[in-house]
Amino acid sequence: MECIFCKSINKEIPSKIVYEDDVVIGILDIYPATLGHILLIPKEHKPNFSELDEKIVNHLGIIASRLSLLLVTNLKAQGISLVIKEGVLGGQRSSHTLMHIIPRFENDSLNFDLLGGEEQKGKQTKTNKLYEDKEIIVVEYPTLTEGHIAILPKEEFSIIMKVPEIIIGKMFLLAQKFVKKIVSGEENNNNNNRKRGANIVLNTGIDQPQQTVSLHVIPREEGDDFDFVWDVRQVDDKSLDEIVDKFKGNVKKGVEEQIEERRDNKKEEQEEEGNKDSEKNYYNSYLDRLP
Numbered sequence: 001m002e003c004i005f006c007k008s009i010n011k012e013i014p015s016k017i018v019y020e021d022d023v024v025i026g027i028l029d030i031y032p033a034t035l036g037h038i039l040l041i042p043k044e045h046k047p048n049f050s051e052l053d054e055k056i057v058n059h060l061g062i063i064a065s066r067l068s069l070l071l072v073t074n075l076k077a078q079g080i081s082l083v084i085k086e087g088v089l090g091g092q093r094s095s096h097t098l099m100h101i102i103p104r105f106e107n108d109s110l111n112f113d114l115l116g117g118e119e120q121k122g123k124q125t126k127t128n129k130l131y132e133d134k135e136i137i138v139v140e141y142p143t144l145t146e147g148h149i150a151i152l153p154k155e156e157f158s159i160i161m162k163v164p165e166i167i168i169g170k171m172f173l174l175a176q177k178f179v180k181k182i183v184s185g186e187e188n189n190n191n192n193n194r195k196r197g198a199n200i201v202l203n204t205g206i207d208q209p210q211q212t213v214s215l216h217v218i219p220r221e222e223g224d225d226f227d228f229v230w231d232v233r234q235v236d237d238k239s240l241d242e243i244v245d246k247f248k249g250n251v252k253k254g255v256e257e258q259i260e261e262r263r264d265n266k267k268e269e270q271e272e273e274g275n276k277d278s279e280k281n282y283y284n285s286y287l288d289r290l291p
């Protein structure tokens, strides 16, 4: 197999692994935007995010949130940017879909502005609601390109690490639904067969466009005048190994502690609410209700 990411997954080539489970692997980018930049890669080989199985998309979102927390605790990151590029027109360069998890620091000179510059500020208040359920709302966010949308939890959360995992998973599932519409041309009465890609971006802590966390889906097409790009940094092997060491054990411990904590909270909730659906049933019925 020629795919370099599949080779990493199969351990045919060495990589700096910070996280691994049955579904995804997290490795340090050796050409990072900032030190600690993680590539979160589904183990199944699919060229595009839109092609991933829904359960994998859900999992990807949850693990990204957990790794974000660990980047903050392990590396003292002041913010996180999550970026997925769909299709060549979305700026994707690899043949295997992946998510960039980029730790952000003050004055890191990255520009992941989602507000479309000063002159656009305030414009996003004139929004139409595209979808709503009891936990999530999707609105038009007409700032970067035509069809740009934002997916927000209804309850306000200041940073991604505070959003319950079940909601994070759903936000990414919704993002995938909208990306599918964009690339299939179904969205926005796109009847002139424009070829499109998309970017999926969530900024938290730094470059966060609203008080509450929001996941953005930005349609891309040939000749649009913007891109999510970054200059790569030269890093030595030793610096990367030091980060891997910080994650060793810490990932497992961090994640397990989080799960335990959430389980306790959940137990309390369930005791309060009595015969509420189990998380699994709820998740399945949620998939049926998606637009």
Ligand SMILES: [Zn+2]
Pocket: 003, 004, 005, 006, 007, 044, 045, 046, 095, 096
């Ligand atoms: Zn692959």
